[in-house]
Amino acid sequence: xSYYLNSLKEIFDKVxxxxxxxxxxxxxxxxxxxxxxxxxxxxxxxxxxxxSVITDELHGMLLSKExxxxxxxx
Numbered sequence: 001x002s003y004y005l006n007s008l009k010e011i012f013d014k015v016x017x018x019x020x021x022x023x024x025x026x027x028x029x030x031x032x033x034x035x036x037x038x039x040x041x042x043x044x045x046x047x048x049x050x051x052s053v054i055t056d057e058l059h060g061m062l063l064s065k066e067x068x069x070x071x072x073x074x
Contacts, residue, residue, distance in 0.1 A: 001066040004034060005059055027055045035062070038069050 008031060012022055022030075032043050042065050046053060053061075 001035070001062050005031070005062065008034070014063055024054055025052070028053055031055065031058055031062075039065060 012027060014038070015022060032046060035043065042061075045060075046058070046061070
């Protein structure tokens with residue numbers, strides 16, 4: 001998950017440098033579109049929240065979910 005999130009950050013940074021700002025809403029959408037099916041229920045719950053989530057919060061939540069998934073696999 002860290003690799004995935006860091007890769008996206010590099011892409012987003014390049015897009016911003018190119019002069020195309022990305023809204024926080026769009027950033028969250030892009031981030032949520034990539035994880036595997038293991039994250040489906042997590043992503044569904046985030047998408048149904050009435051509170052907006054920011055990328056920093058989402059980053060932490062995804063890393064926590066990854067740890068949880070790894071614990072369940074062992």
